[in-house]
Amino acid sequence: MALILIGEDKSSYMYYQAILKAAARAGIDYTLPSSPTMNEILNLIKTLNHDERVNGILTFMPLPRHIDTRRVVNAIAPEKDIDGQGAFSVGRLAADESTAQLFEPGFTLSIRSTFLPCTPYGVMRMLEHYGVDPKGKKVVIVGKSLAVGKPLAMMMLVKEATVTVCHRETEDLGAETRQADILCTATGRKGLIKTDMVKKGAIVVDIGINVLSDGEIVGDVDFDAVSNKASMITPVPGGVGPVTIAILLKNTVISAKRMMGVG
């Protein structure tokens, strides 16, 4: 796996360290370039695309402002796009060409499938693991980013949920979140989801990561209060984050097997 860390974003650095730790256990190699220009990044990705030893490429977000993020992500070869962020992977998710993975997690990826974005896919796998079927449920997602909110909404629709996606311009966030049987939040806003915004018995998935000035990590949800009201809730840290990394490693291994012609 090639990890491309550009700039000094704190949460990216923590994510990077966590992947290194997990990747070392899984025995996957990594490459780290030094602070590059746009031209160097594109050339590095081109090299990695053609390097048979590399099965997966991941760029940490957000990239510094002067870097065109979509150009960088779209430069990754679709078969090595282990976080499913390129236009090709996103298109295949939207067109239902990659979504069989949501029903048969152990299955071999067909040649027409690309990888699903790790964080939302991790959320789906986590719900499945705990016996939560989104079918027919009211799912409210707070956050509409291309990395998390949007693909999670698409995956929930594939699983026949009724989906509402909220964002900064949502007029009455609490009125929306109170409807949720399954409430997923990915905003990076500490304390955004308070207990009066959650329906009793709801399932709450906190994807947000906020690094406080003293180094403490918290999610978007007021955990102590909401955990008394929710039927299930994911903690931060230790919830969605480790599952995201596990999916990333799994996708890399699937990619390696595909490239070796054994999977």
Ligand SMILES: NC(=O)c1ccc[n+]([C@@H]2O[C@H](COP(=O)([O-])OP(=O)(O)OC[C@H]3O[C@@H](n4cnc5c(N)ncnc54)[C@H](OP(=O)(O)O)[C@@H]3O)[C@@H](O)[C@H]2O)c1
């Ligand atoms: N656990 C993991 O593995 C994992 C993986 C990826 C990301 N994350 C975390 O998840 C969070 C979101 O990441 P991202 O990449 O999706 O971030 P992002 O691109 O900044 O998107 C944040 C989203 O939250 C919405 N939002 C922000 N403030 C809001 C508010 N007050 N009310 C309602 N919506 C609000 C934004 O709305 P607008 O679109 O209207 O601006 C946007 O859609 C971050 O904390 C990130 O660290 C965790």
